Amino acid sequence: MAMPNPSSPADTRRWMRGCEVHRDAFIDPDVFALEMQTVFSHTWVFVGHGSQIPQPGDYVTTTVGDQPVVMVRQWNGGISVLHNRCAHKGVKVAGREQGNTGKFFRCPYHAWTYQLDGAVLAIPLKSGYAHSGLEGTEAALGMAAVGAVQVYRDFVFCRLSQQGESFADFFGDSLSTIDNMVDRSPEGKLEVAGGVLRYMHRCNWKMLVDNQTDTCHPMVAHESSAGTAVKVWKAAPEGTPKPMAVELFAPFVSPYEFFEGMGIRSWPNGHGHTGTADSIHAAYSPVPGYWDQMKAAYGEQRAQQILGEVRHNTIYFPNIMVKGPIQTLRIFKPLAADRTLVESWTFRLVGAPDLLLERTLMYNRLINAPTSVVGHDDLEVYERSQQALHSRGRDWVNVGRLYDPAETLTPTQVVNGTSELQMRNQYRAWAKYLAMGPEVRL
Amino acid sequence: MSLSTHQTLVDVVYHEARCIDEQRWDEWLALYTDDAHYWMPLTHGQTDPLLQGSLMYEDKMLLGIRVERLKGRRTFSQEPISRCHHLLQAPSVEMLDAGLGQARLRTAFHYVETRGDEQQLYAGWASHDLRLQGADWRIVLKRVDLVNCDAAFGNIQLFM
Numbered sequence: 001m002a003m004p005n006p007s008s009p010a011d012t013r014r015w016m017r018g019c020e021v022h023r024d025a026f027i028d029p030d031v032f033a034l035e036m037q038t039v040f041s042h043t044w045v046f047v048g049h050g051s052q053i054p055q056p057g058d059y060v061t062t063t064v065g066d067q068p069v070v071m072v073r074q075w076n077g078g079i080s081v082l083h084n085r086c087a088h089k090g091v092k093v094a095g096r097e098q099g100n101t102g103k104f105f106r107c108p109y110h111a112w113t114y115q116l117d118g119a120v121l122a123i124p125l126k127s128g129y130a131h132s133g134l135e136g137t138e139a140a141l142g143m144a145a146v147g148a149v150q151v152y153r154d155f156v157f158c159r160l161s162q163q164g165e166s167f168a169d170f171f172g173d174s175l176s177t178i179d180n181m182v183d184r185s186p187e188g189k190l191e192v193a194g195g196v197l198r199y200m201h202r203c204n205w206k207m208l209v210d211n212q213t214d215t216c217h218p219m220v221a222h223e224s225s226a227g228t229a230v231k232v233w234k235a236a237p238e239g240t241p242k243p244m245a246v247e248l249f250a251p252f253v254s255p256y257e258f259f260e261g262m263g264i265r266s267w268p269n270g271h272g273h274t275g276t277a278d279s280i281h282a283a284y285s286p287v288p289g290y291w292d293q294m295k296a297a298y299g300e301q302r303a304q305q306i307l308g309e310v311r312h313n314t315i316y317f318p319n320i321m322v323k324g325p326i327q328t329l330r331i332f333k334p335l336a337a338d339r340t341l342v343e344s345w346t347f348r349l350v351g352a353p354d355l356l357l358e359r360t361l362m363y364n365r366l367i368n369a370p371t372s373v374v375g376h377d378d379l380e381v382y383e384r385s386q387q388a389l390h391s392r393g394r395d396w397v398n399v400g401r402l403y404d405p406a407e408t409l410t411p412t413q414v415v416n417g418t419s420e421l422q423m424r425n426q427y428r429a430w431a432k433y434l435a436m437g438p439e440v441r442l
Numbered sequence: 443m444s445l446s447t448h449q450t451l452v453d454v455v456y457h458e459a460r461c462i463d464e465q466r467w468d469e470w471l472a473l474y475t476d477d478a479h480y481w482m483p484l485t486h487g488q489t490d491p492l493l494q495g496s497l498m499y500e501d502k503m504l505l506g507i508r509v510e511r512l513k514g515r516r517t518f519s520q521e522p523i524s525r526c527h528h529l530l531q532a533p534s535v536e537m538l539d540a541g542l543g544q545a546r547l548r549t550a551f552h553y554v555e556t557r558g559d560e561q562q563l564y565a566g567w568a569s570h571d572l573r574l575q576g577a578d579w580r581i582v583l584k585r586v587d588l589v590n591c592d593a594a595f596g597n598i599q600l601f602m
Contacts, residue, residue, distance in 0.1 A: 195484045195495035198594035224517040228510045232503065245504055341594055346495060358492050366504075370595035371482060371497045373511055379597055380519035 012431035019400035019420070021427050023389040026204040026397070032337040037438035039318050039430055040065025041160040043269075044170045046320045046331060047071050047081055049345075050154035051191040057100045057116060061092075063333060064160055069146065070094040071156055072101070074116050081146045081158040082118045087139040105143065118143035153182045154190060161439045165269075173412065174271035177314035181324035183306045185349035186297035190327070193348035194361045199370045201342055203382035205319060205334040206430070208342060211378060212313040212321045212330075213274050213422040215259035216401070218252040221381055225373035226252035244285075248363050251280035252374070262312065262417035270317025270429025272422035276414050279312035281325035287355045297351075315422065317429050327360045330368065338386050344368035399423040451545050452533045454579050455570055459528035459551075462601050467509040470601075471502065475573060475580045478502050480601070482586045497591065497598075512599075519599060526600045527554040536569070543574030553602045564602060565589045 015022045015031070024031055045064045048071045052060050059072040061084055070084040070093070086093050086107040093105045093114065104121050105114040113121040120142040123129065134140050146158045150167040155178055157167065182190055201208065211217070218226070229249035233242070251258075263276030275281070294303035314322045319332040327349060333341040346360045367374045389397070402419035408428070415421050454473070461470035474480075482497035491499040500508075511517050531550035538545045546569060553564045571583040586602045 194493065195592075197484070197495060197497075198592075200594045200596045202596070221518075224511050224514050224519075225507075227516075228514060229507045232507045232510055236503075243501075243503060245501075354493055361493065361495050362499075365496055365499060369497050371598045373508060376519040376597050376599055 012435045015434070016427055016431045017396075018405065019403040019424055020396040020398055023391075023395055023397060025427075025430075026206060026386065027337055027389050029337045031434075032204075032334070034434060034438075035334070035430075036066045038436055039433040040067075040334070041439060042164050042433045042436055043318050044150065044157040044159050044165075044167055045318065046316065046329075047149075047156045047158050049190070049192045049347075050079065050151060050156060052098060053079070055100065057102050058098075059094050059101055060098050061094050061096065064146070064158060065334060067160060068092055069158070070105075072116050079149060079151050079156055080117055081149050081156070083144040083146065085143065086112055087114075087120065087142050087144075088112050088123075093143065114143050118145055153178055163439070170269055171271065171316070172267055172269070174267045174273075174314065174316060177273060177311055177316075177322050177324055180306060180309045180311065181322060181327060181347070183298075184294075184324065184327070185351055186293040187351040188297075189350040190347040191350055192345060193357060194346040194364070197344040197364055197369045199342040199344070199368065199375060199379075201340040201379055201382060202338055203340060203379075203386040204337055205332045205340040206426075207382045207385060208330075208332040208340060209315060209317075209319060209321075209426055210399070210423050211382075212315050213264060213272065214420075215262065215264075215274060215418050216256070217381075218259075218280075219255065221377045222252045222374055225377050226250065228373075242285075244359060244362055245366060247284055248359075248366055249374075251283070254280065256418060259417045263414055264417050264419055264422050265414045266412065266422045266425040268411040270426045271315060272425050273311050273314035274417060274422070275310055275312030276417075279310045279325070281312060281323065282310040284325075284359070287353050287359070289353050290356065293352060315426060317426055318433075326363050327356070328364055328368070342368070399427065447538070447540065448535055451535055451538070451547055451572060451579060454572060454581070455533045455547055455549050455568070456530065458570075458581065458584075459530055463526055463528055465512075465525075467512065471505060471509060473581050474502055474505065474584075475575065475582050476502055478505075478580070478582050478584075480505055480584050480586075482588070482602070483591055485592060486587070497588075498586075508601075519597065522558050524555055524557040524599045526556070528602075529553075533570075545572045545579065546570065547572070551602070555598065555600055557597075557599070562596070562598075564598075566591070566602070568602065 015025045047062060048060045053073040056073050056075045059070050061070050068084040069081050071079060071081050074080055084092050084094055089109055091107050091109045093107050094101060111124050115121050146160050147162040148159045150157050182188055226249040229246055230253060233246045262274060262278050264274050265276050266272035310325050321330045327347040329345040331343045335341055344364050346364050348357045366372055369375060399420040402416055407421060458473050479501055481491050481499050484495045484497055488494055512520060529552040533547040533549040536546045536548050549568045551568055555562050566586060566588040569585045570581055572579040573582045
């Protein structure tokens with residue numbers, strides 16, 4: 001039995017006031033430690049995708065906040081998420097990033113074995129525990145399951161805390177972005193495909209989350225990359241067909257007016273997205289054959305509706321971003337106050353032309369790789385922030401563009417695309433979960 | 443193969459590395475054919491650059507954008523600039539077809555990229571597919587296989 005801590009020590013006013021966030025939120029290791037036990041424990045955090053583990057015994061190891069976990073397919077087709085820690089001496093049981101464990105997990109240290117749901121299966125030389133009171137120890141409980149797991153259209157989320165908000169309450173209408181990405185497959189099915197780009201950032205994870213709905217930086221920070229791409233393209237001989245790479249780069253340096261008109265929608269609990277009316281993904285060239293497949297699968301009207309939704313970046317608080325029209329998902333894995341591992345995933349729309357996956361992979365390479373010039377632009381400013389926020393010359397970070405103190409009264413709203421409303425929404429959610437304090441295990 | 447052809451091919455690889463290390467970007471780009479690609483796979487033994495993810499798979503236009511960007515006044519990730527150093531093992535000629543004017547070389551390397559006070563070491567193998575154009579051997583495909591291609595990296599801003 002576990003309960004929220006009634007004597008929560010968190011005074012969120014220390015970290016957020018109006019449209020300002022205190023610099024300690026980004027640089028203080030104590031805040032980071034508290035985030036791991038609150039924000040990443042009480043919320044529903046993305047773990048992985050069902051297509052990674054099709055068969056019973058298939059597993060993926062990952063982290064939820066700072067917690068090592070293993071996501072595993074059960075015999076009955078369900079998916080469990082277990083703390084990846086042997087009940088005996090604490091060894092990480094599943095060792096590979098991805099694999100099949102067979103009928104059970106086996107610890108490499110003393111060969112304690114566990115059912116796929118974490119229950120103890122066998123302990124070598126068990127007679128040695130015959131009168132030891134093993135059944136009264138924690139070890140007898142096996143590998144611990146996380147508080148709750150929910151699989152939504154193959155996307156696997158978990159809540160570490162035993163008690164808390166339901167999945168449906170936490171995400172609400174924001175699930176429409178996942179719906180749209182899945183619906184873009186004529187078969188209504190996605191597969192993780194193409195490999196994951198892993199990019200180490202020496203900055204706080206919230207800077208990345210903040211950046212996803214920041215529509216006033218592309219024309220500035222990415223002038224060097226996307227701006228140069230446009231310049232080089234303009235110098236190409238007339239009549240040269242526009243390369244896919246230019247089509248992907250160019251919208252980044254659209255004028256402010258474009259981003260203003262793009263729109264931003266925020267939902268309760270820190271979720272929200274850019275691109276309600278238009279987006280940088282709206283004007284890609286049609287992929288031959290795709291429209292006919294969609295029309296056949298859904299009918300013309302519904303297919304138009306699905307493909308007409310061109311949402312840019314959707315933040316699922318706390319730490320993923322999904323792009324429906326280009327089938328990518330980014331995870332901002334917090335490692336320390338000043339260290340974040342960014343994983344960029346790509347999906348195949350099952351039944352759709354390969355060219356869509358090819359475009360998705362090119363986008364990921366050009367924008368999200370450690371070798372990406374757009375990535376270089378962004379990481380430079382994050383790392384400069386991480387350093388300069390140690391300045392005592394100013395204490396607060398400003399997220400006040402188009403701020404209205406009354407905005408908190410409207411949980412879901414659509415506003416001007418250059419508003420920092422969604423950033424404030426994220427920081428408010430962050431402060432809310434922080435204030436709950438760690439779950440107390442009774 | 444004649445000793446002089448062998449040396450000519452090997453010299454292309456050495457010359458390319460030197461152009462990069464000395465940041466002679468225009469000269470470096472001119473070593474590539476117009477239809478060339480520069481490929482850094484994401485996984486060991488990768489065969490597909492299009493339907494599998496890569497760290498880089500760039501044609502000459504994209505390489506040209508990188509070179510222009512490195513020169514740009516608003517390229518803040520190059521304040522201060524990055525510098526790099528190649529240490530190459532003697533390239534081996536894996537294939538040579540003098541008639542077709544095609545060759546492939548393989549070169550083990552250590553590559554260091556520095557910026558400010560930071561220095562990163564990378565190790566791997568480069569393969570150069572060369573084509574004879576007129577009197578000169580040009581690069582059609584450069585493939586860079588890092589020994590830890592699947593690791594999480596920070597910024598890699600120059601060329602291996």
